[in-house]
Amino acid sequence: MGQSLVKNYIHIVFSTKHREPLINQAIENELHNYLGGICNKMECQVLKVGGHYDHIHILCLLSKKVLLIKLMEELKSHSSKWIKTKGDAYANFYWQDGYGAFSVNPSEIQIVINYIANQKEHHRKKTFQDEYRAFLKKYKVEYDEKYVWS
Secondary structure (H helix, E strand, O other), X not given: OOOOOOOEEEEXXXXXXXXXXXXXXXXXXXXXXXXXXXXXXXXXXXXXXXXXXXEEEEEEEEOOOOOHHHHHHHHHHHHHHHHHOOOHXXXXXXXXOOOEEEXXXXXXXXXXXXXXXXHHHHOOOXXXXXXXXXXXXXXXXXXXXXXXXX
């Protein structure tokens, strides 16, 4: 084959350290735009960024030139440094070490976009931990509960 053709939609989920509710209305839109900019700069076309007080969701098209782990390193390290420049309230802002990344069927892209867009409504009924466990169950990811949250 003379050409490499790749299309990997990835739904990425990660939280603040200890799930601290640090992503408030004052910073969330700017943070979402910043994270989307990192994705786009790395040729990982962002489709939607959203989240809630203690976590982030990103739906992007993973570039065939970028390893997922490299994208995650860039997202977390650059955004953590950036948010600390936004005032004393963010001086101790950190992301939790781990993350979830789940492949998305192209026929379900709009479903995931809508899901991310409705995070505030969604989290009136379900905690981040319950949401994340549901993703792990849906994607049949084996995990040990004691390591997921530390």
